[in-house]
Amino acid sequence: MQRGDTKQSVTLGFLAGYVDTLGFIGLFGLFTAHVTGNFVLLGRAMARPAQDIWLKLLVFPVFVLAVALARLLILRWERAGSRQLRNSFLLQTLLMAGSVASAWVGAPIEAPEAPLTLLTGMLCAAAMAVQNAYGKLLLGKVAATTVMTGNVTQLVIDLVDTLRGDAEARARLKKLVWPVVAFAVGCISGALAFMQAGFNGLLLPCALLLWLACTAAD
Numbered sequence: 006m007q008r009g010d011t012k013q014s015v016t017l018g019f020l021a022g023y024v025d026t027l028g029f030i031g032l033f034g035l036f037t038a039h040v041t042g043n044f045v046l047l048g049r050a051m052a053r054p055a056q057d058i059w060l061k062l063l064v065f066p067v068f069v070l071a072v073a074l075a076r077l078l079i080l081r082w083e084r085a086g087s088r089q090l091r092n093s094f095l096l097q098t099l100l101m102a103g104s105v106a107s108a109w110v111g112a113p114i115e116a117p118e119a120p121l122t123l124l125t126g127m128l129c130a131a132a133m134a135v136q137n138a139y140g141k142l143l144l145g146k147v148a149a150t151t152v153m154t155g156n157v158t159q160l161v162i163d164l165v166d167t168l169r170g171d172a173e174a175r176a177r178l179k180k181l182v183w184p185v186v187a188f189a190v191g192c193i194s195g196a197l198a199f200m201q202a203g204f205n206g207l208l209l210p211c212a213l214l215l216w217l218a219c220t221a222a223d
Contacts, residue, residue, distance in 0.1 A: 023194050034046060067131055067134070068131070071131035072138045107124045107125040
């Protein structure tokens, strides 16, 4: 993995763990970086109905629409010769900043069914959906940064094969280990940030995304 790829994968892995944890704590158990966990929560809500069911229900179509929007915009930027990755970072920044603004206006976030709570969750999920989309479309050589299950599975496989003397496995191991570590550090940091600053903690991901946009090669 090249130096630029490492910078992006580590930063985005940290960002995903940070946002997912902060959102989970602040938005009544909502997973914003991926939809798999929300499927489980929806199943639980069918067995034990709760007020936060609407937040989980609305996030899925928002996530899908945001991925579709990101795909269409990336195609448009490609045709126009625009810098696709930089613009994707800026789009994610805009959505994340919208989530912060919604949380500010709706503070204190105490009712899962409140309109501004729903809007905060949907904008945050949309921002992370964009990261999922450009990760697939533009960062194919970089390890997945939003969902770590596959990375951890491959990491263990490659660790075993590295111990068996497989040089290719060792190269893959180096590629995967840093995003996983960064995601874990992001999870801890997101929890601490919410405890200290609430939704203001989402300003850090905004700053990181702006930095990535400024340093993006394309």
